[in-house]
Amino acid sequence: MLTSVDTKSRFSRRTLFKTLGLGGAAALMPARSRAAVLPDTGQEMATLLDLNKCIGCGACVDACRDVNASRYPEPKKPFPVMYPSRVKAEDFSDNRHVDNRLTPYNWLFIQSATAEGREVFIPRRCMHCQNPPCANLCPWGAAARQGSGTVAINTDICLGGAKCRDVCPWEIPQRQTGVGLYLDLAPSLGGNGVMFKCDRCSDRVANGKLPACIGACPNGVQEMGPRDVIVAKARDLAKATGGFLYGLEENGGTNTIYLSPVSFEKLNAALMEGKQSGKTGANTSERVEQQGPGRPHLARVADVMAGSNTLAWAVLLAPLAGVASAFLKGTRKLMNTSSPQPAVSDAAARKEERNA
Amino acid sequence: MPSLTLYRLVVAVLAVSGVAQMPIFKRYYIADIPGLGWTADFIFTHRLHYLAAAALLFWLARRIVLSGASSIGEGRLALLLALIATGVPRMLKNLPDVSFSPTATMLIDWTHLGAAMALGLTALAMVFKRHPHTSRR
Ligand code: SF4
Ligand code: SF4
Ligand code: SF4
Numbered sequence: 445m446l447t448s449v450d451t452k453s454r455f456s457r458r459t460l461f462k463t464l465g466l467g468g469a470a471a472l473m474p475a476r477s478r479a480a481v482l483p484d485t486g487q488e489m490a491t492l493l494d495l496n497k498c499i500g501c502g503a504c505v506d507a508c509r510d511v512n513a514s515r516y517p518e519p520k521k522p523f524p525v526m527y528p529s530r531v532k533a534e535d536f537s538d539n540r541h542v543d544n545r546l547t548p549y550n551w552l553f554i555q556s557a558t559a560e561g562r563e564v565f566i567p568r569r570c571m572h573c574q575n576p577p578c579a580n581l582c583p584w585g586a587a588a589r590q591g592s593g594t595v596a597i598n599t600d601i602c603l604g605g606a607k608c609r610d611v612c613p614w615e616i617p618q619r620q621t622g623v624g625l626y627l628d629l630a631p632s633l634g635g636n637g638v639m640f641k642c643d644r645c646s647d648r649v650a651n652g653k654l655p656a657c658i659g660a661c662p663n664g665v666q667e668m669g670p671r672d673v674i675v676a677k678a679r680d681l682a683k684a685t686g687g688f689l690y691g692l693e694e695n696g697g698t699n700t701i702y703l704s705p706v707s708f709e710k711l712n713a714a715l716m717e718g719k720q721s722g723k724t725g726a727n728t729s730e731r732v733e734q735q736g737p738g739r740p741h742l743a744r745v746a747d748v749m750a751g752s753n754t755l756a757w758a759v760l761l762a763p764l765a766g767v768a769s770a771f772l773k774g775t776r777k778l779m780n781t782s783s784p785q786p787a788v789s790d791a792a793a794r795k796e797e798r799n800a
Numbered sequence: 801m802p803s804l805t806l807y808r809l810v811v812a813v814l815a816v817s818g819v820a821q822m823p824i825f826k827r828y829y830i831a832d833i834p835g836l837g838w839t840a841d842f843i844f845t846h847r848l849h850y851l852a853a854a855a856l857l858f859w860l861a862r863r864i865v866l867s868g869a870s871s872i873g874e875g876r877l878a879l880l881l882a883l884i885a886t887g888v889p890r891m892l893k894n895l896p897d898v899s900f901s902p903t904a905t906m907l908i909d910w911t912h913l914g915a916a917m918a919l920g921l922t923a924l925a926m927v928f929k930r931h932p933h934t935s936r937r
Contacts, residue, residue: 581821752894761854769858
C-alpha cells in the first residue's frame with residue numbers, strides 16, 4: 445500500500461503536515477526563525493541559467509570570489525594529527541587561486557564541453573536541491589534547506605565529516621581541514637574541518653540584493669525568481685528554441701535550471717571524454733580535466749531521498765497500525781473466551797517481561 | 801516473538817543505523833569488516849533507521865493499548881517519548897516541502913542526538929546493573 449503513495453504529491457504532504465499540527469510547533473519558535481519556517485507561500489526561489497548566452501568570461505566566478513573572500517577559511521597549521529591514519533587532511537589554503545574547479549575557496553567555476561561542433565560553457569555550483577540529501581542527512585544540523593529554497597551549511601558548527609559530499613549526487617561541498625568547531629572538540633578523533641559551498645549569497649539576498657554572480661554577468665545568463673515562474677519560463681524557452689533542460693527532475697528537482705542548445709547526454713559525454721583525454725595524450729596535456737573531484741557531471745540523477753520519504757509514511761502510520769493490531773488481538777481474545785488460555789506459557793511470558 | 805525481544809531487536813537496529821548516520825563506521829574500519837560494508841552506506845542505513853522507527857512506534861502503540869503505559873516503565877517511556885518527540889520533526893524536516901529555520905534544524909538534530917545518547921547510556925547502565933544479578937542465578 446505504501447509504495448502507491450506518491451512521494452511527489454505535494455498537496456497531500458502539506459495537508460498531512462498541517463494535520464499533525466506542526467504549524468503550531470512553528471509558532472513556538474522565536475519570531476526571527478518563524479519567518480523561515482513552513483514557507484507555504486510558494487516563494488521558493490530558483491535560478492535559470494541560459495547556456496546559449498554564456499561566453500565563459502568568468503566574471504561571475506570573480507564576483508563570487510570577491511564577495512565571499514571574507515568568508516573563506518583561514519586554517520591553523522600544522523593541522524592536528526588525525527586518527528586513524530587513513531583520515532587525510534584536505535587543504536586548499538595554498539591553492540586559493542584555483543578557479544577551474546570547486547574548492548573551499550571557489551564556490552563557482554566554468555565548465556566547458558564541446559558537442560555538436562559547439563563549445564558550451566556551464567557555470568557550476570551547488571544545485572540547491574528541493575530535497576537535498578546533504579542537508580537532510582547531515583547528522584549535526586549544520587546544513588539546512590531554507591524556505592527560500594537555498595541550501596546552506598553553517599560553517600560555525602560544521603565538523604567537516606564530509607557526509608554531505610558523499611550523499612550529494614554531484615559531490616558539491618568542499619572540505620578545508622584545520623578550521624572549525626572540530627578543533628575545539630576532539631580534533632584527532634572526529635571531524636576534519638569545515639565544508640564550503642555556494643549559499644546563493646544568503647547575506648546579500650537577505651538585504652534585498654542579487655547574488656553576486658547574477659549581477660556580474662555581462663550577458664544576463666542567470667535569472668532568479670519564484671520557482672514556478674522560472675520553471676514555466678524555462679519550459680517555454682526550451683520549446684521555442686528546441687533546447688534542453690537540466691535540473692527540473694534531477695535528484696527529485698533542484699532550484700537550478702540549465703537551458704542548453706545541446707542535449708545534456710551529449711554534454712555529459714563530452715565532460716567524460718575530457719576526463720579521459722585530460723589524463724593521457726600529449727596534445728591534450730594543456731587541457732583541463734572537465735569531470736572529477738570538484739568538477740561535477742551532468743548525468744541524469746534519480747531522487748536520492750525518495751526511498752526514505754516513502755518510508756516516512758510508514759513511520760507516521762505505524763502507531764495507528766499498532767493500535768489496530770492491539771484491538772484486533774482484543775477482538776480475537778473475546779471470540780476465543782470459551783477456550784482457556786494455557787496458564788504455563790502466560791506465566792513464562794510475564795516472567796520474561798519482568799526480567800526486561 | 802515475545803514482545804520484549806522484539807523491542808530489544810528494534811532498539812538495536814535503531815542504535816546501529818542511528819550511529820551509522822555519523823561518518824565514523826568507515827573512518828574506524830568497521831565497514832571494512834567483511835559483511836559490514838553496509839554500515840558505511842548512508843542512504844541504506846537511513847532507510848533502515850526509518851523502518852526500525854516504524855517498528856518501534858508500532859510496538860509502543862500496541863503495547864500501550866494491550867498492557868497499559870505503566871507496563872513499559874516510567875523511565876523507559878520518558879526516554880522513548882523524548883526520542884520520538886525529537887525524531888518525528890527530524891523526519892518531517894526531510895520531506896521535500898518542509899523547511900525549518902537553520903536554528904530549529906540544529907536544535908532538532910542536537911536534541912535527537914541527546915535523547916538517543918540518554919537512552920543508550922541508560923540501557924548500558926541497566927545491563928551493568930542486571931549482570932551480577934543474572935550471573936548469580
Ligand atoms: S547539489 Fe549537492 S550540495 Fe547542493 S543542495 Fe543538492 S545535494 Fe546539497
Ligand atoms: S550565488 Fe553567490 S555564493 Fe553562489 S555562486 Fe553565485 S556568487 Fe557565489
Ligand atoms: S559572467 Fe556570465 S557569460 Fe561570463 S562566464 Fe559567468 S555566466 Fe558566463
